[in-house]
Amino acid sequence: MRQKDNGGHVRQEDGNVNNSPPPTLPNLPSRRTPNFPSDPLQILRPDSSESRRAQLSEPSRGRKGASLAAVAMTKPQQQSPPSTTATTTTSPPPPPSTPPPASSSSSLAKLPLRLHSLASSSRSLLAALRRSPVTTLVAAFFLLALFMYGEDVRTLAELSIDDYLYPDADFYNxxxxxxxxxxxxxxxxxxxxxxxxxxxxxxxxxxxxxxxxxxxxxxxxxxxxxxxxxxxxxxxxxxxxxxxxxxxxxxxxxxxxxxxxxxxxxxxxxxxxxxxxxxxxxxxxxxxxxxxxxxxxxxxxxxxxxxxxxxxxxxxxxxxxxxxxxxxxxxxxxxxxxxxxxxxxxxxxxxxxxxxxxxxxxxxxxxxxxxxxxxxxxxxxxxxxxxxxxxxxxxxxxxxxxxxxxxxxxxxxxxxxxxxxxxxxxxxxxxxxxxxxxxxxxxxxxxxxxxxxxxxxxxxxxxxxxxxxxxxxxxxxxxxxxxxxxxxxxxxxxxxxxxxxxxxxxxxxxxxxxxxxxxxxxxxxxxxxxxxxxxxxxxxxxxxxx
CATH class of the missing domain: 3.40.50.1110 (SGNH hydrolase)
Structure with missing residues (x-):
């Protein structure tokens, strides 16, 4: 008779969220290219994309979160549409929306504009693909690879972000x-x-x-x-x-x-x-x-x-x-x-x-x-x-x-x-x-x-x-x-x-x-x-x- 091992292989995780700010460093360390091991088990996705975005937007990330967001937002941005929750003041009429102070959450609020810009670029790319069969073939192979290995690609990206947000523990004396x-x-x-x-x-x-x-x-x-x-x-x-x-x-x-x-x-x-x-x-x-x-x-x-x-x-x-x-x-x-x-x-x-x-x-x-x-x-x-x-x-x-x-x-x-x-x-x-x-x-x-x-x-x-x-x-x-x-x-x-x-x-x-x-x-x-x-x-x- 086939019997299940008594080990009780039930996945267990520490489900608590770390709400304390990480140690503040004077400057972000210089990036090095990580040497990823060949064993695929060593590259496991730590969190869902939704969880990662939530972590990035937490105020507790402080200056490190703002710095990381600022790096991602180096290109000029279009102004966002008027905010429905904006309050009126006695000062001269403001522009359609007043940019909030630089912070992790405000920078990330501009992500929809980045996505809109990306969508426009995608439409231009699709038009170019229709004009070039060779380019279409190359793009098809690329999309197929992205579909098959997208999880690994996203994991590598998240690992890079993880290095910034979560530094190694200080060496214990x-x-x-x-x-x-x-x-x-x-x-x-x-x-x-x-x-x-x-x-x-x-x-x-x-x-x-x-x-x-x-x-x-x-x-x-x-x-x-x-x-x-x-x-x-x-x-x-x-x-x-x-x-x-x-x-x-x-x-x-x-x-x-x-x-x-x-x-x-x-x-x-x-x-x-x-x-x-x-x-x-x-x-x-x-x-x-x-x-x-x-x-x-x-x-x-x-x-x-x-x-x-x-x-x-x-x-x-x-x-x-x-x-x-x-x-x-x-x-x-x-x-x-x-x-x-x-x-x-x-x-x-x-x-x-x-x-x-x-x-x-x-x-x-x-x-x-x-x-x-x-x-x-x-x-x-x-x-x-x-x-x-x-x-x-x-x-x-x-x-x-x-x-x-x-x-x-x-x-x-x-x-x-x-x-x-x-x-x-x-x-x-x-x-x-x-x-x-x-x-x-x-x-x-x-x-x-x-x-x-x-x-x-x-x-x-x-x-x-x-x-x-x-x-x-x-x-x-x-x-x-x-x-x-x-x-x-x-x-x-x-x-x-x-x-x-x-x-x-x-x-x-x-x-x-x-x-x-x-x-x-x-x-x-x-x-x-x-x-x-x-x-x-x-x-x-x-x-x-x-």
Whole structure:
């Protein structure tokens, strides 16, 4: 049966309008020709034309709006017809209309005259076209191209205007902050304990992050407790720096970060979006969802935080993020290019793949040179996993420049389906769990396939040219039986019904995590690892505002 992915791919945007004036600059900067990336997803129209015109006419745009309008109105204008709302005075009779003071709105009020002039020119052009068949043919091709690619043309024009109206965020003076105390390289961040902390946590409030999907919004979905939000990870032999969104976004200025993998990597991507979005101006941040891409634009920093759906990393019959066959997953272990072409020129790549492998011991594998997914064989899971990582690592070695791109891999995120493993034999999966596993003396046995864990670690260790940094989240997450979405999630895009909640063995989701929650700590470790590395040069062109 075809099932819709539980990710709830619902477009979300920050719908608030920024009514505060932008920073006033003494002079408009000299214009440079932007280097637009070849990826069409990097040139997405930010606003409708109507919205853009409304923004241009806002008085809050101040002198910058007036200057921009003045640039557009350099030619002499005809006087406008008499105004029906003009007031009479005792001064000598005025001309048909008295020009208002120079301002953005008054200049733009003359746009109808410009359009009238343009219409007159168009009539002259049409007359010339009738006299010249060759010119008519050329014009026809031009109009056809404009019809087919008009959206891109308008987008480029709006991007240019956007540069004037919305300057980049001022560079944050990171040196003015207290020194960042990073843990020593020898400290194992994956070994530690969970400490209750209701002073500094949660890192953000669920209701304040409008970008969260329903799948992970547990409080909004009716979860009665909120204790899972107040646990801080404390490594054994060092301290984990607090996530500083401004410091992180300065590191990300003009760069791209992409999470590649399954819905657990999307879970972590949503967490990161919520961690950074409070410092971004309203109207200057948004999410665009298109195909396998979820892209968060931080316009002031010309940076993107992206998620790319590829649950097996290689090609499969489950590559549609919205619809796929859960019980008939088939992969092509040696085919990766249709996904990997989208990973080029990304500054930070964060991969994962595990949970989709755990349905069966054997994996359906498409035969080489086959023309249909129905032509497949079955192979042992670990053997197929090894083939996939050979393909993946080979692509990295051949296509990634380690001087400009950093690669990370997230280890296993656990399932909590067997409560007897943490001493609750009468429990049902993770349902009604409200506390982490505490006072433990040894690792939990949650039936992970540690062969897959070890295989990834070996591949990362043997990379020759492109370092792959493993971020070990497995053991710390093992103890968080309390933090899953459980019965407070969605299934096929809808909240669970009372009948479904009455059958937790079937419907409780003990895979994904409530937000804010455990993935925030994963990102805290990712943040630490990124800031611990020397900043590589970024040869990629600056991203245009989206």
């Amino acid at each position: 990171v040196s003015a902050l207290p020194p960042l105390l990073l843990p020593p390289p020898t400290c194992d961040l994956s070994r530690g304990r969970w400490v209750f902390d209701n002073t500094s946590l949660p890192a953000y409030r669920e209701k304040e992050c409008t970008f969260l999907t329903k799948q992970v919004s547990c409080l909004a979905n009716g979860r009665p407790d909120d204790l899972w939000q107040y646990w801080r990870w404390q490594p054994n032999n060092c301290s984990l720096p607090t996530f500083d969104a401004r410091r992180f976004m300065e590191k990300m200025r003009g760069k791209r970060m992409m999470f590649v993998g399954d819905s657990l990597n999307r879970n972590q991507w949503e967490s990161l979006v919520c961690l950074v979005q409070p410092i971004l101006s309203k109207g200057r941040k948004k999410i665009v969802k298109r195909g396998s891409f979820n892209i968060f634009y931080a316009k002031e920093y010309r940076a993107t935080l992206e998620f790319y759906w590829a649950p097996f990393l290689v090609e499969s019959n489950s590559d549609n993020p919205n619809f796929h066959h859960i019980d008939q997953r088939i992969i092509s272990p040696e085919r990766i290019e249709s996904h990997a072409k989208n990973w080029k020129d990304v500054d930070y790549l964060i991969f994962n793949t595990y949970i989709w492998w755990m349905n069966n011991e054997d994996i359906k594998v498409r035969r080489p040179n086959s023309t249909s997914w129905s032509e497949h064989d079955e192979m042992p899971r670990i053997e197929t996993y090894g083939r996939v990582f050979k393909t993946w690592s080979t692509w990295l070695e051949q296509n990634v420049d380690p001087a400009s791109t950093s690669v990370f891999f997230m280890t296993i995120s656990p399932l909590h389906n067997s409560p007897a493993q943490w001493g609750n034999p009468n429990g049902i999966k993770c349902v009604k769990e409200t506390l982490p596993v505490l006072n433990y003396t040894k690792p939990l046995d949650l039936n992970h396939d540690m062969r897959m864990y070890d295989l990834v670690a070996k591949v990362a260790k043997n990379m020759k040219n492109v370092p792959v940094s493993l971020i070990d989240i497995t053991r710390m997450s093992d103890y968080r039986k309390d933090a899953h979405t459980s019965l407070y999630s969605i299934r096929q895009g809808k909240l669970l019904t009372p009948e479904q909640k009455a059958d937790p063995q079937k419907y409780a989701d003990c895979i994904h995590w409530c937000l804010p929650g455990v993935p925030d700590v994963w990102n805290q470790i990712l943040y630490t690892r990124i800031l611990s590395k020397s900043s590589p040069p970024s040869p990629h062109p600056p991203l245009p505002p989206q």
